[in-house]
Amino acid sequence: MVQQTVGADPYFPANGDPRYRVHRYELALDYRPGPNRLAGTARLNAIAGRSPLTEFHLNLADFRIGRVRVDGRAPHYTHRGGRLRIRPAKPIRSGAAFTVEVQWSGNPKPVRSPWGGLGWEELEDGALVASQPVGAPSWYPCNDRPADKASYQISITTPSTYSVVAGGRLLTRTTKASTTTWVYEQSAPTSSYLVGLSIGKYQTVLLGDPGLGGVPQAGHIPAHLLTQFSRDFARQPAMMELFEELFGPYPFGEYAVVVTEEELDVPVEAQGLSLFGANHVDGARGSERLVAHELAHQWFGNSVSIADWRHIWLNEGFAKYAEWLWSERSGGRTAQALAGIAHRKLSGLPQDLRLSDPGRKLMFDDRLYERGGLVLHAVRCALGDEAFFRMLRAWAALHRGGAVTTAAFTAHVARHAAGAEPLDELFSSWLHETALPALPSRSAAIPARPPYPPRNA
Numbered sequence: 001m002v003q004q005t006v007g008a009d010p011y012f013p014a015n016g017d018p019r020y021r022v023h024r025y026e027l028a029l030d031y032r033p034g035p036n037r038l039a040g041t042a043r044l045n046a047i048a049g050r051s052p053l054t055e056f057h058l059n060l061a062d063f064r065i066g067r068v069r070v071d072g073r074a075p076h077y078t079h080r081g082g083r084l085r086i087r088p089a090k091p092i093r094s095g096a097a098f099t100v101e102v103q104w105s106g107n108p109k110p111v112r113s114p115w116g117g118l119g120w121e122e123l124e125d126g127a128l129v130a131s132q133p134v135g136a137p138s139w140y141p142c143n144d145r146p147a148d149k150a151s152y153q154i155s156i157t158t159p160s161t162y163s164v165v166a167g168g169r170l171l172t173r174t175t176k177a178s179t180t181t182w183v184y185e186q187s188a189p190t191s192s193y194l195v196g197l198s199i200g201k202y203q204t205v206l207l208g209d210p211g212l213g214g215v216p217q218a219g220h221i222p223a224h225l226l227t228q229f230s231r232d233f234a235r236q237p238a239m240m241e242l243f244e245e246l247f248g249p250y251p252f253g254e255y256a257v258v259v260t261e262e263e264l265d266v267p268v269e270a271q272g273l274s275l276f277g278a279n280h281v282d283g284a285r286g287s288e289r290l291v292a293h294e295l296a297h298q299w300f301g302n303s304v305s306i307a308d309w310r311h312i313w314l315n316e317g318f319a320k321y322a323e324w325l326w327s328e329r330s331g332g333r334t335a336q337a338l339a340g341i342a343h344r345k346l347s348g349l350p351q352d353l354r355l356s357d358p359g360r361k362l363m364f365d366d367r368l369y370e371r372g373g374l375v376l377h378a379v380r381c382a383l384g385d386e387a388f389f390r391m392l393r394a395w396a397a398l399h400r401g402g403a404v405t406t407a408a409f410t411a412h413v414a415r416h417a418a419g420a421e422p423l424d425e426l427f428s429s430w431l432h433e434t435a436l437p438a439l440p441s442r443s444a445a446i447p448a449r450p451p452y453p454p455r456n457a
Helices: 223-232 236-247 288-296 313-329 335-347 366-383 385-398 406-415 424-432
Strands: 020-032 037-048 056-059 064-070 076-080 083-087 097-106 119-123 126-130 150-159 163-166 169-176 179-190 197-200 203-207 217-221 255-259 268-270 273-276
Touching: 064 076, 064 083, 126 268, 150 163, 150 197, 163 179, 203 223, 217 223, 217 236, 236 288, 236 313, 236 385, 255 288, 273 288, 288 313, 313 335, 313 366, 313 406, 335 366, 366 385, 366 424, 385 406, 406 424
Parallel strands: 020 150, 217 255, 255 273
Antiparallel strands: 020 037, 037 097, 056 083, 064 097, 076 083, 119 126, 126 197, 150 179, 163 197, 169 179, 203 217, 268 273
16 A cells, blocks of 8 residues: 655645644444434544644534543643644654544535535435445544545444444444444555445445355335345446456445435435435436446545645546446446547536646636546557556555545556556646547457456346
8 A cells, every 4th residue: 555645635724733633533423314313423533743732623514512532631722613623632743543533413414516405415315325435424523634634433223223334344243222333444555535435224235246256236215116226236247347347345344225215316426335315227228337437436436545736637537537448348338438428528518627627617617527537548548458458457456545636647557558658648638738639549448358248048
């Protein structure tokens, strides 16, 4: 793992504190869906940075604070504007390990953002978390910056009529009277916005055959959508196998998908977990490209995370190109054909987006996704398939569990470009300039072969 050193996020300077890092969160939550009432206790194990900590902050929305402790002692603290500012009773020396405990309670709700509400969302019957990019403080205290990655243990108590799905391995499920406590462990380093959670009434099915050594995959679906789900997600195990071939081993212990009763504008990726709306299940594989997109994020965005939000194309461009690779490999349109469609679309739109630093206003613009996919296709055309996929596998392996920048990626590609033309001009035009370069081209597609069934299978 290679970890980039970063400061405050230029797009969200109020989120996260670069003066320390958290290496583990232990969250104990009690949630009552009827009154939408959440009570929690968090224990954070953290390490101070290069300077002594006379104060630091966590991000946490407008809850009632029960108590705060730093290394077991009561600090001075204030809680305003989504920031819990903490001044320890004794300064924490540079490089020292310390613990923070916070108790909070209240009615969770999404935090406001330019893209609407983010984070905890109360549903008609349950709840889900969709935090990208800054919604994690809507439900727990955290150092909310994508580069500050930690392991998590999450214990959630709910009425027993509900299921709880979180990213990671289910350790225990204990029922007492009318409530059940679910305990999940996510041991892989996880960004705060990628801590996924869904509470609802689901039926659980297995996808694929983990007994054959594959990645354990499960679906959690409302019972009335099971038939449609079984067709729409039937090829996900084949996607997993293809992406392991092209990107390297799946980076986590398991993968789960949840379909909620309600509609979602877009699916939501979390670490080891993706959430889809009922509108993404039609029984006709109408959202299959999104199934591939969210799965690819487990490698690119979740395992290999970004150092700050300027580099979001490294998440979304890679996931977009994975859609094209799945189409090409499974008997659909080739990546070249899909690149052509994307290029024609972009050519008719304003060309004012700089991929390497799109600005907060444009960081989720559709053009970033399409142009990001075209960058990967241009690199593939320049390197050739053998070197290109070797480069992708090395990128995922080298930075597994870490955080990266655009500069790190271009340097990585350069190391795999032996015998190819220098790529400085390619990266300058595609990443750092706004005008749309010419469509890259290649002569052949990856040949399709079993076990990737054609689209009419």
